Amino acid sequence: MAASTLTEVARLAGVSPATASRVLNGSARKPGKDIADRVRQAADSLGYIPNAQAQGLAKSSSGLIGLIVHDIADPYFAAIARGVQAAAREQRKMVLLATTGGAPGEEREAVAAFAARRADSIVIAGSRSCRTEDQDDNAELAAELDRYCRNGGRVAVVGHPVVGATAAEGYHVVAVPNQELAGALAGELAAGWDGDFVIIGGPEGLLTSDDRVRGFQEGLARAGRAPAEILRTAFNRAGGYEAGLTLAARIKAGGKGTGDAAAPRLCIFAVNDVMAIGASAALRAEGLRIPRDATIAGFDDIETLRDFRPALSTVRLPLEEIGRLATQATGPATGSSDADADGEQPTVSGEVTLRRSTEAVA
Amino acid sequence: MAASTLTEVARLAGVSPATASRVLNGSARKPGKDIADRVRQAADSLGYIPNAQAQGLAKSSSGLIGLIVHDIADPYFAAIARGVQAAAREQRKMVLLATTGGAPGEEREAVAAFAARRADSIVIAGSRSCRTEDQDDNAELAAELDRYCRNGGRVAVVGHPVVGATAAEGYHVVAVPNQELAGALAGELAAGWDGDFVIIGGPEGLLTSDDRVRGFQEGLARAGRAPAEILRTAFNRAGGYEAGLTLAARIKAGGKGTGDAAAPRLCIFAVNDVMAIGASAALRAEGLRIPRDATIAGFDDIETLRDFRPALSTVRLPLEEIGRLATQATGPATGSSDADADGEQPTVSGEVTLRRSTEAVA
DNA sequence: CTGTTAGCGCGTTCAC
DNA sequence: GTGAACGCGCTAACAG
Numbered sequence: 243m244a245a246s247t248l249t250e251v252a253r254l255a256g257v258s259p260a261t262a263s264r265v266l267n268g269s270a271r272k273p274g275k276d277i278a279d280r281v282r283q284a285a286d287s288l289g290y291i292p293n294a295q296a297q298g299l300a301k302s303s304s305g306l307i308g309l310i311v312h313d314i315a316d317p318y319f320a321a322i323a324r325g326v327q328a329a330a331r332e333q334r335k336m337v338l339l340a341t342t343g344g345a346p347g348e349e350r351e352a353v354a355a356f357a358a359r360r361a362d363s364i365v366i367a368g369s370r371s372c373r374t375e376d377q378d379d380n381a382e383l384a385a386e387l388d389r390y391c392r393n394g395g396r397v398a399v400v401g402h403p404v405v406g407a408t409a410a411e412g413y414h415v416v417a418v419p420n421q422e423l424a425g426a427l428a429g430e431l432a433a434g435w436d437g438d439f440v441i442i443g444g445p446e447g448l449l450t451s452d453d454r455v456r457g458f459q460e461g462l463a464r465a466g467r468a469p470a471e472i473l474r475t476a477f478n479r480a481g482g483y484e485a486g487l488t489l490a491a492r493i494k495a496g497g498k499g500t501g502d503a504a505a506p507r508l509c510i511f512a513v514n515d516v517m518a519i520g521a522s523a524a525l526r527a528e529g530l531r532i533p534r535d536a537t538i539a540g541f542d543d544i545e546t547l548r549d550f551r552p553a554l555s556t557v558r559l560p561l562e563e564i565g566r567l568a569t570q571a572t573g574p575a576t577g578s579s580d581a582d583a584d585g586e587q588p589t590v591s592g593e594v595t596l597r598r599s600t601e602a603v604a
Numbered sequence: 605m606a607a608s609t610l611t612e613v614a615r616l617a618g619v620s621p622a623t624a625s626r627v628l629n630g631s632a633r634k635p636g637k638d639i640a641d642r643v644r645q646a647a648d649s650l651g652y653i654p655n656a657q658a659q660g661l662a663k664s665s666s667g668l669i670g671l672i673v674h675d676i677a678d679p680y681f682a683a684i685a686r687g688v689q690a691a692a693r694e695q696r697k698m699v700l701l702a703t704t705g706g707a708p709g710e711e712r713e714a715v716a717a718f719a720a721r722r723a724d725s726i727v728i729a730g731s732r733s734c735r736t737e738d739q740d741d742n743a744e745l746a747a748e749l750d751r752y753c754r755n756g757g758r759v760a761v762v763g764h765p766v767v768g769a770t771a772a773e774g775y776h777v778v779a780v781p782n783q784e785l786a787g788a789l790a791g792e793l794a795a796g797w798d799g800d801f802v803i804i805g806g807p808e809g810l811l812t813s814d815d816r817v818r819g820f821q822e823g824l825a826r827a828g829r830a831p832a833e834i835l836r837t838a839f840n841r842a843g844g845y846e847a848g849l850t851l852a853a854r855i856k857a858g859g860k861g862t863g864d865a866a867a868p869r870l871c872i873f874a875v876n877d878v879m880a881i882g883a884s885a886a887l888r889a890e891g892l893r894i895p896r897d898a899t900i901a902g903f904d905d906i907e908t909l910r911d912f913r914p915a916l917s918t919v920r921l922p923l924e925e926i927g928r929l930a931t932q933a934t935g936p937a938t939g940s941s942d943a944d945a946d947g948e949q950p951t952v953s954g955e956v957t958l959r960r961s962t963e964a965v966a
Numbered sequence: 967c968t969g970t971t972a973g974c975g976c977g978t979t980c981a982c
Numbered sequence: 983g984t985g986a987a988c989g990c991g992c993t994a995a996c997a998g
Contacts, residue, residue, distance in 0.1 A: 244664065244755055244756060245719070245751075245755045247974095247975055247976085248975065248976060249975075249976090257984080257985085258984070258985045258986075259975090259976075259977095259985090260976095260977085260978080260984075260985060260986080261983085261984060261985075263976065263977065263978090264977095264983095264984090267976095267977085269977085269978090271983070271984090272983090273983070273984080274983065274984090277983090277984090289751050291716060291719050291720050292720055292975085292976080293661070293720065293722065293974090293975050293976070294717075294720040294721045294722070295657045295660045295661045295666060295721065295722055295974090295975080295976095296661055296974075296975035296976045296977090296990090297975080297976060297977075298657045298976095298990090299655070299657045299658055299661055299974090299975080299976075299977095299989095299990045299991065299992090300975080300976045300977040300978080300989080300990055301976085301977065301978095301990085302606065302990065304657060309701075313686065314676070314682055314685045314686055314689060315679070315682045315683050315685065315686040315907070315924070316682075317677070317679060317682070317908055320676055320677045320678075320679070320682040321677050323676045323677065323701075324675065324676055324677040324703070327676060327701065327703050336700055336701075336702065336717060336721070337700070337701050338698055338699070338700055338701070339671075339685075339689065339698075339699050339700075339701045340698065341686070341689050354653060355656075355698060357607070357653050358653050358654055358655065358656040359656045359657065359698070360655065360656070360657055389607075389651050393606055393607045394606065479911075516908075519911050520911075522911070523911045526913070545677070546679055546878075546908050546909070547908070549841075549881050549882075549884070549885045549912070550911070550912060551888070551913065562677070609990090609991055609992085610991065610992060611991075611992090619968080619969085620968070620969045620970075621969095621991090621992075621993095622968075622969065622970080622992095622993080622994090623967090623968060623969075625992065625993065625994095626967095626968090626993095629992095629993085631993090631994095634967085635967070635968075636967065636968085639967090639968085654991085654992080655990090655991050655992070657990090657991080657992095658974090658990070658991035658992040658993090659991080659992060659993075660974090660992095661974045661975065661976090661990090661991080661992075661993095662973085662974055662991080662992045662993040662994080663974085663992085663993065663994090664974070
């Protein structure tokens with residue numbers, strides 16, 4: 243990776259490296275118009291590309307933004323990544339990507355790697371876990387982040403604060419009202435439906451999942467309903483499918499065949515869209531139909547999934563904007579001359595979106 | 605972004621920076637066991653994190669892999685990105701992400717940015733364009749890539765070579781048999797269907813789209829069919845939807861109502877799955893049903909879309925593996941002691957996958 | 967096996 | 983306005 247250096251450009255232009263640096267990058271001092279042209283010409287005759295590593299070393303900042311996701315192929319994270327990318331471009335920075343599968347240990351490694359690269363800021367998307375088995379890793383992650391912040395790094399976390407992280411300078415949380423929204427969803431669902439509810443949740447301890455489960459139960463309670471049973475499974479399509487099979491068996495056993503208007507249908511709430519789609523697929527594979535034999539709702543309103551039929555009831559989350567906000571929170575102060583307190587937490591809002599998958603059938 | 609330096613660690617351990625470096629990183633020389641422990645202890649008592657920028661400057665290599673995609677939120681690219689990420693991890697490198705929307709000009713900028721960061725290699729996913737309006741940008745992109753390669757950088761391009769790029773050292777192409785596969789799809793479709801075909805293609809000049817269109821027409825010809833009409837539109841869901849509306853109007857006009865067995869149904873080939881889904885949505889919105897009123901096939905076999913009903917006939921492409929292969933091609937020689945010629949082009953294979961969306965109805 | 971020296975490429979004080 | 987020096991943090995060639 244040898245390329246032409248600033249020194250070479252300077253020599254070719256017959257000036258000192260310092261001068262060349264001043265013209266090729268924005269410096270306070272403006273070199274003479276004539277000499278500037280000479281340098282610029284020399285530069286692109288040599289195909290000069292500044293060495294960002296050296297620049298970073300000298301200026302002690304890298305122009306890099308680190309992004310941590312569970313899985314970039316998951317449409318949820320992909321959407322957030324798009325927002326991060328867009329905001330990064332506005333800040334004229336590049337994004338470094340790390341995928342961790344959600345394991346706190348790997349997240350710690352990713353943070354360390356970003357710190358090593360002297361990333362200007364780090365955005366952590368994806369649910370945190372508070373299971374006891376992750377306790378140690380979480381502590382190390384928190385310590386790593388804390389050190390990163392103390393060294394001047396800026397951090398934004400989507401959804402929940404990192405477990406055990408002390409609120410340090412430069413540490414931002416983009417709050418996602420999972421619990422409230424899940425409650426609202428439960429309320430609207432309960433208004434048009436008087437049967438039983440079941441929740442397909444992720445593994446216990448996954449904060450996002452837990453919040454949505456809790457919120458949904460609260461919403462049910464407010465509507466005077468009994469708490470829903472909770473099925474725990476993996477936080478992805480496969481998990482949803484598995485739970486769907488279980489429910490299908492139960493429906494078929496209890497309902498004594500489908501289409502029986504007297505048999506109470508089940509209303510299923512899967513804590514995210516991808517799980518809901520998995521569950522739907524399972525039901526269908528078992529010969530059940532939605533919303534005839536059961537109704538189902540998800541969460542997130544993943545764009546790619548909007549064309550599914552029956553259209554999935556869900557809670558719309560502005561994923562791309564979430565990524566954007568998180569990134570902006572770590573950037574330089576926004577132009578708005580408004581109250582721009584450093585500790586201010588950007589908040590996003592979602593919207594309950596009822597569609598065909600939870601429609602009452604005649 | 606000030607952190608503790610190697611020098612500080614060395615001082616605290618009472619050794620020279622060089623020695624500290626040798627123990628903290630894998631060097632040829634192994635320092636004494638006793639002194640090594642002392643250094644290591646000093647290092648993590650200080651929370652030392654090596655400065656990758658400085659390491660890169662000194663070693664003239666960065667441990668970075670640049671990935672260029674049109675849009676990271678597009679499931680096609682997201683899947684490839686997952687493969688790239690996985691391979692990068694195996695090479696103990698990090699990935700730098702750039703999104704360009706497919707514009708050659710922005711791709712050129714991205715390559716320059718990667719070169720500036722001294723990325724060890726660059727993976728370019730996403731279709732190239734050969735429209736005359738992109739000619740200049742393409743030339744500059746080719747020049748930029750060429751220079752990057754000459755400086756020792758390694759490049760892998762998915763699908764097509766960069767237009768106008770001279771086959772330089774370190775320049776790899778992961779060939780995707782779009783044309784052959786599209787032909788095979790046409791063949792299988794023609795075998796079970798004797799009506800008309802229509803193609804929904806991307807803008808003319810998009811190489812991937814063009815290949816698939818061409819291959820499909822060839823397949824039709826081999827089956828003794830007349831060439832299909834081609835609708836040009838945007839290479840995304842919106843484009844598919846738009847074309848779908850057009851076709852819906854035509855079907856309704858020509859068929860004089862749906863379900864008329866005498867009216868020839870149309871078989872639609874959309875050059876990618878996302879467009880096919882868009883077209884399906886449009887048909888449905890117009891009251892038409894698949895496969896009753898028209899049949900449709902896509903290309904890519906996007907994972908997230910597999911749960912759609914009616915299940916979409918398509919061509920399965922190992923997207924994740926494509927990303928992995930491209931990345932590996934730019935990495936150090938693979939372990940296989942086999943013929944490992946540098947210019948060898950990894951090839952992937954796909955598979956025609958017929959599903960319900962193209963089923964003949966009774 | 968360890969310490970010393972010399973860069974890697976660039977930004978940034980300083981003098982001129 | 984311009985050039986010469988130094989330092990960013992680390993590794994690689996040498997001495998010892």
